[in-house]
Amino acid sequence: MKSVLCTLIVIFFLHSNITAQVDWDNPKNLKILKKEELRANMRAFSFSLGVRCYYCHDDSKGRKLSEIDFSSDVKPTKQIARTMIKMSNSINKDFISEVRKIDENAISVACNTCHRGATEPKHITQILSEEYSNGGVEQSISRFDELREIYYARGTYDFSENTLNWFGYDLLGKEKYADAINIFQKNIELFPKSGNVYDSMGEAFMKNGDKNKAIEYYEKSLELNPQNKNAVDMLKKLREEN
Ligand code: HEC
Ligand code: HEC
Known part of the structure; x- marks a missing residue:
């Protein structure tokens, strides 16, 4: 029980650390996502590919969250990620929806469906x-x-x-x-x-x-x-x- 509590506290601090050091409320360069979807998506992207934020975001000034320029588009992986968001949306909207009505129980295709913790989703x-x-x-x-x-x-x-x-x-x-x-x-x-x-x-x-x-x-x-x-x-x- 004690260790569960410790783990929860650690997770809470890690989470609040990311939350505190990133300005989620003033995105300057969103082309697809909505502001409200941003935080959950960024955590899901990192988890699904097994990477840290700087895998897609500009770390030319350093890899601490405060040093990363999240608005910049210099990393090709960020551009690929945009293509992947469009692809996943299209799979769900144009194809999965033909199989089953999209509701809260629907099985939808997300980054982790293919990536499962790796940048290259190879078998x-x-x-x-x-x-x-x-x-x-x-x-x-x-x-x-x-x-x-x-x-x-x-x-x-x-x-x-x-x-x-x-x-x-x-x-x-x-x-x-x-x-x-x-x-x-x-x-x-x-x-x-x-x-x-x-x-x-x-x-x-x-x-x-x-x-x-x-x-x-x-x-x-x-x-x-x-x-x-x-x-x-x-x-x-x-x-x-x-
Ligand atoms: C797999 C690539 C990828 C990873 C990993 C990733 N991001 Fe992003 N991030 C993007 C993309 C793509 C956008 C732009 C989305 C759009 O255009 O709608 C973005 C946008 C953002 C923005 C908005 C920037 C602006 O000013 O418009 C923030 C803030 C952000 N990410 C934070 C993070 C944080 C914090 C992490 C790590 C927890 C992270 N991202 C991990 C791909 C990624
Ligand atoms: C239908 C399967 C599928 C889904 C869903 C998917 N991807 Fe991918 N992704 C791929 C494949 C396949 C590649 C390899 C393309 C290549 O480089 O040949 C790839 C490559 C990438 C790369 C480039 C990796 C590298 O280092 O070259 C990024 C970044 C990426 N995906 C992010 C995402 C994100 C973010 C999502 C969710 C929004 C996502 N992917 C959803 C199949 C998928």
Whole structure:
């Protein structure tokens, strides 16, 4: 209870600090938003993109709130943000409204719908694939670790076993067997109790022509998840071939 109260006090001071140092009542350069909407929108923008105010606002005199020139349009990100406001408004007004009458319960598209705490709203599998094309499997793994370090539990990216499992299967489909094995190995390290990640590794070894390893991993998968019918079938097949 005490710590909740402390947190509330800290949030209150942080909030009143921003409120006090920014002149919300005399905007000089609003092209889209109304004065009354300004404060809530600026907080939502910062939160949705995971950035501070100076990401979009002129900080040539310094990054303290009192030093930032909020009216200035020098930062390209501020211009992009204006385009994004227009885009979001149009999506809601012209399209979402056709699906459901816009009322207080309507689901509307906002910055966070796409951005979820990142400036570039990319899916993590897209990031991993790009790193793979640029620098191979090691580069995707180190980027994955980096993102996990920064964004874990923030909801920006999916760090469940599904992500590396998807990426490993993508590589398997491209016949990059050794790289897929590397990715599944990483998934096993992160999720050692999941029967599914061992099953994927079994398939990768099978495709790579390593039957003994395939049997080993399918057995492990079955041990962790006795319901895994695929592992039963694969083991039967692999043993018949032996
Ligand atoms: C993602 C970009 C972005 C972020 C982050 C952002 N803003 Fe803004 N801000 C804008 C845009 C765009 C406008 C202009 C809106 C318009 O033209 O209607 C604006 C306008 C303003 C204005 C009005 C300036 C004037 O004189 O017209 C103030 C004040 C302001 N922002 C404060 C803040 C504060 C404080 C923060 C941090 C809590 C912040 N903004 C974060 C994009 C951003
Ligand atoms: C429908 C999805 C979607 C919504 C909603 C959306 N954005 Fe974006 N945003 C994007 C995409 C996609 C890009 C990347 C464009 C590019 O650079 O190729 C982007 C890029 C940006 C950038 C540039 C980032 C950079 O560093 O290059 C800013 C700033 C931004 N958005 C702000 C906003 C704000 C503010 C809102 C809410 C008013 C918003 N976005 C709503 C999809 C969206």
